[in-house]
Amino acid sequence: MISTPKVNNSSYVGPRALFDAHYVPPKILYRNREEKSLFSILKDSFSDDFSLSILYQGIQGIGKQVIINKVIRDLSNLNTEFLNIQVDCREKNLEEIIISLLTKIGQNQNINFNFKSIINSNISNLWNLFKLTCRKVDNKLVFIFNNIEYLEPEIFKKFLQYGKDTSVSFLATVNQALKPSTLDLISEFDLKKKLNYFSYKELFDILKQRVSLTFLREVDKELIEFITDLIFEHYVPVPGKGIEILREIYPVLNQQVSLNNQEISEILRNQFDSLQVTDEFSMLSYISEAELLTIIFLDNLSNHFSKNSNLYITIKELKECYFVSCESIDYEKDMEEFKNLITTLRNIGILNTSKKNNLNDYRNFSDNILNCNFYFMVINPRQLKSILDAIFNKQNFLF
Secondary structure (H helix, E strand, O other), X not given: XXXXXXXXXXXXXXXXXXXXXXXXXXXXXXXXXXXXXXXXXXXHHHXXXXXXXXXXXXXXXXXXXXXXXXXXXXXXXXXXXXXXXXXXXXXXXXXXXXXXXXXXXXXXXXXXXXXXXXXXXXXXXXXXXXXXXXXXXXXEEEEEEEOHHHOOHHHHHHHHHHHHHOOOEEEEEEOOOOOHHHHHHHOOOOEEEEOOOOOHHHHHHHHHHHHHHHOOEEEOHHXXXXXXXXXXXXXXXXXXXXXXXXXXXXXXXXXXXXXXXXXXXXXXXXXXXXXOOOOHHHHHHHHHOOOHHHHHHHHHHHHHHHHHOOOOEEHHHHHHHHHHHHHHOOOOOOHHHHHHHHXXXXXXXXXXXXXXXXXXXXXXXXHHHHHOOEEEEOOOHHHHHHHHHHHHHHHOOOO
């Protein structure tokens, strides 16, 4: 079951909550300290008329821009007189960045530029025009530069120096995967904030909030848990990846397309780089050399997910699957062997425990395995079924 009929959702925003890159939720979860800190220091800088340069570091999708946008919105609601101008530095040279800044300032201040002349200007003239235009702005100016790792450090240092010479403030974001030359730039900022990853519960709550804002229908909690598990398994725990996935399955969740859980889980797994997902050839090599009991257990396991369209399997169901496998070949049941089997399947990337089990230390997985209640397939059950069929056909197993 993906969703239930229409419910009373007072927080409903609609698809904009997913598809608008600049959308800011009414409350930013688990970033209260960062939000309050930025709000306070920016507010003080406006009151005392001093410039600031603040850098937010973190992997793409961790929430750097949403914090900045939320604080800027809250300050605007206080009737604070300032003008904020944003620019994305990706695939832009200095000329393009300056022209983008001039365009946005001009639109806000009703300044008419001769862009035909501007486009043909050299860097020196563009820079002088930029400084002249900034002086014509009566309110406090805040420039927001996103993804500055795409800029040469010397270019952005020029902007930072301009801010120090005036009352203009600069907020910037940089992805964690830095070019070596970008490291020299970081020290130039007045304040640097590095955003940490989210826990399973935190990421789940953030995605649940975004789902609640996007859909009128009640989306199955287990589906959100599964998306969160896959992100932890194949990516890094950041909301951006989850929002990207939710965009992909929006037609399904909005019931414009009807799919069962198994078909949805296949779509979800396809959202991750194939290099991060278990290699099919290595899997085939392992299974083809495994004992008969393991092969039969895997076949029963893939059937459980494929036929029932399950996203998870419980420890009780895993035990039943093991018992049935043993009985099919008159093999004596052994719980220690069962524990070792599940641990092995986890280690090679077929099965894993869900982090909604709330284990504190996943490094001791084998010691806690029988205490974990929920498990999920790391690889696609259909992929596993195809591998097993190939092995059965090759070895002519008869059941």
